Amino acid sequence: MTDEFLTIRQMCDAFEVTPRTLRFYETKELLSPRRVGQKRLYTRRDRARLKLILRGKRFGFSLEEIRQLLELYDIGQGPEVQLRTTYDIARQRLSDMERQRAELDEAIRELKQQLAWGAARLDELERGAAAAE
Amino acid sequence: MTDEFLTIRQMCDAFEVTPRTLRFYETKELLSPRRVGQKRLYTRRDRARLKLILRGKRFGFSLEEIRQLLELYDIGQGPEVQLRTTYDIARQRLSDMERQRAELDEAIRELKQQLAWGAARLDELERGAAAAE
DNA sequence: GATGACGTTTACGTTAACGTAACGCTGCGT
DNA sequence: ACGCAGCGTTACGTTAACGTAAACGTCATC
Incomplete structure (x- = not known):
């Protein structure tokens, strides 16, 4: 239940985004899923971050602003x-x-x-x- | 008073837009000022249209939508x-x-x-x- | 062992509404 | 005559957030 790790597809289905979007966010350093071989595995932390990202977007933040905010949350x-x-x-x-x-x-x-x-x-x-x- | 024709600069000053913007609107067939030699001269009609264009933008219409609306107004x-x-x-x-x-x-x-x-x-x-x- | 389904990277395409640069003509004030 | 301001055209640059395509690897299945 609420599996520890999600594949990219499961993430997409769960959050209604495309794989392209998740990879894009990764290049923007908004997400950094674990890698097992080539595959991406998204943890609970990634899910929390994505949730914040999407909320931020609803708020009208740019991805760059969101990145800074996430950074602050972390540090x-x-x-x-x-x-x-x-x-x-x-x-x-x-x-x-x-x-x-x-x-x-x-x-x-x-x-x-x-x-x-x-x-x-x-x-x-x-x-x-x-x-x- | 309220001169019959305005030069591009006068239009820009009157409506707070740049020359580039007016020429751009022209290529998009939103405006079609008279030409005297090379110079553009904007008539009362052009001013009315520009006013509608800017209002349309405030409404959130795209330039293409605005073009269609202007066309309808005309026809x-x-x-x-x-x-x-x-x-x-x-x-x-x-x-x-x-x-x-x-x-x-x-x-x-x-x-x-x-x-x-x-x-x-x-x-x-x-x-x-x-x-x- | 061929066919898909799904994953990966790299890279170019897209959309809107102009900005900016390059280059040329023209009139005007000195 | 000179130089600059101002207009004109053409064309490439910009920004954001992905879309789309190419080209390839990898399982699982038929």
């Missing part, structure tokens, strides 16, 4: 200034996201107005057509 | 099925944006939780340090 075993740094980066990211959200909201509002206008015109056309019959 | 002088099409595309876009916003909200919530956790740990560290003195 910062002994909770030191690293945690503070990670924390600050994350707060920065949060404010970026909130700004993004505000812009998106604004765009949505504008677009809705446009749509209302369009709907009114379409409505007029329908009435016109109905009246013409 | 659809006589309000026909075109308006309906434009309307539908825009509604589709709106739903995309709302989905996007939902995801962003979710990510923000998660990140905030993480931050709360981080803040708690930092707090612990401070207390520990204070107690140790």
Whole structure:
């Protein structure tokens, strides 16, 4: 159960990513699965990291930012200034996201107005057509 | 006042874009300024289009989508099925944006939780340090 | 022992929206 | 006449995150 090691395919199925993606992350030093012969074997640690990676992506972090954060998580075993740094980066990211959200909201509002206008015109056309019959 | 024609530089200053951008839009058939000799001259129509283009970008439309919409605006002088099409595309876009916003909200919530956790740990560290003195 | 299924590496391709560089023409102020 | 500013075209560079293809090794099976 929850096998100690997963093959690349099992990882892919579990996290809905492609093998290419996992190998790519490896070249970016985001993952470093054990090697048995040529095969990659992903440990519990790799799974935890991948989970963090994917969450980071949802947060809008770049892979490079994620790499730095993971590095901090590792090195910062002994909770030191690293945690503070990670924390600050994350707060920065949060404010970026909130700004993004505000812009998106604004765009949505504008677009809705446009749509209302369009709907009114379409409505007029329908009435016109109905009246013409 | 509001000169009939604008040079490329005036356009750039007015809309905060670079010359490269305007020429790029031209190759993408989003704009088609008059030519006097070699120089480009932008008319009121071009300005209106650029305004729509930039708004479209804020909405998250791709340039290609914007091109199609502009085409519809043009051809659809006589309000026909075109308006309906434009309307539908825009509604589709709106739903995309709302989905996007939902995801962003979710990510923000998660990140905030993480931050709360981080803040708690930092707090612990401070207390520990204070107690140790 | 041939056929697949799955794994590996290496390397080039992709997409969007421009940036940047190279090179040429042209008008204008001195 | 000189030099520079500003416009023009053409074409290659950029960034991110993989996709895709080539070319090969290795089991397991038919």
